[in-house]
Amino acid sequence: MKKFASDVYGKIRKEVFTHPLIYILLCAILDLWHNHKPFLIGPITGLKGIFLGPFYYYLIAPFYLIGRGNPAYPAVFLSFTTVMAIFMLYVLGTKMHSRITGLIAATIAAFSYNIFTLSRWLSNPTPMLLLSTLLFWFLWEITIGEKKKIYLFWVLAVLTIGVSLHFESASAVFYIPLFFVFSIWQRKKLPPFKYILIAGMFFLATLAPQILFNFRHDNLLFKNFLDLLLGEKAFRGITKFILEERAKYFWGVYSGKIFLGTGVLITTLATISASMLFGYLPKFKKHLILFAIFFITPIVGYTLFQGNYGNIYDYYTIGYFMPLILFFALGMGELTKHWGGFIIVALYFYYFANLNLVPIKNYLTATVATRPIAIEDQLQAVNWVYDDAQKYSQKFNVDVYVPPVIPHSYDYLFLWQGTLRQAQSCKPTLCGLVKTENLPVLYTLFEADPPNPQRLQAWLERQKGIGEVLEESKFGQITVQRRKRL
Structure with a gap:
């Protein structure tokens, strides 16, 4: 075991590809441990003057201490959170449909080159792969559970949303309207006021550090947020150009996580997968409504949002990658129950392997000359x-x-x-x-x-x-x- 751990550390040490902003957070953690300076805000977002909460710093701080400042230790931990997310995806796929669906979802997530590289990213968005899977799981339990047995899941869902805002606000911010729409759909299952109050207190607790920082610094965060909304007019009307650009972006995100690009074959497979769900609508009605709420809400939000000079990056939607994979796997899992379905699924994985395994192999066997600076x-x-x-x-x-x-x-x-x-x-x-x-x-x-x-x-x-x-x-x-x- 000691040799195995040493080999893993050695491999990660060579694979921790760095970004300058990562080291800002490491300097902050250095201040925490050595100068006893706690922090109320976390990494800066892509939006001017808007900061995340500090939970990410506190999450990886113990691993910084264990490694005596070595970034490889928190990197290993963050990779492990993705492993946990993949396992949870398997369990969730099994719960929602069948074991074969769970296996399909877990296999795609484990061997998708994009998910593979994201899991090795020493940065605050990485835990969103796990948090998004947990949130979707909690919402599913509420959807299928009896009212008196799901009160805890309401609280856990709200807590997960609050914690997610500390890691990648560009993803998690749309969890709030998403949860509001979900609550309207499941209004008959809303918990008693006591649980709503507890959930609200948990949510406010996750925002408390930023609120305190804001008041201690002359409403700095609040002013920057208002300037984003009113000064820069972050949310604007939709134009044809914006619709076209966002459509390309969303399709690229969907196809890129499951495949490695776009094309006729990819479109065909995605259509077949979706048709298996819509073709058996009574069976998958709850599934489809939940997926629709989870995906359409951020699509509308990202389309209306035109701040940050109109830029929207791939990692902004990291909080939806795992549910996207689950959605595709659900259709593939249903396909295996029908004549000839296994052949289509086998063809998909043959194509998937050809697209993803070669880049993964190249990544793992890269030399000093061919890899990014580590x-x-x-x-x-x-x-x-x-x-x-x-x-x-x-x-x-x-x-x-x-x-x-x-x-x-x-x-x-x-x-x-x-x-x-x-x-x-x-x-x-x-x-x-x-x-x-x-x-x-x-x-x-x-x-x-x-x-x-x-x-x-x-x-x-x-x-x-x-x-x-x-x-x-x-x-x-x-x-x-x-x-x-x-």
């Missing part, structure tokens, strides 16, 4: 700087170029590795790294930037006027140089 490369570069500086017992400065010119990742990595070295042998100066004054020794570190080589070239030209290169080393797509300041 934390392993970054750590080698950072430790080369510290080792080289210690060799000459000298203080130094560092200047970093990271596409798109955001150095947060190395701010954290130098802080983390310097802190570890400082605890072991160095004096309390982060082993020579100085940020408050210009020193004769300057280390420049830069990552390859194929999309914008002109930016990197301009940065290197500027460095020529600052320092002369004395020594250089490369780690994958990262170059480190020791310079003598001019």
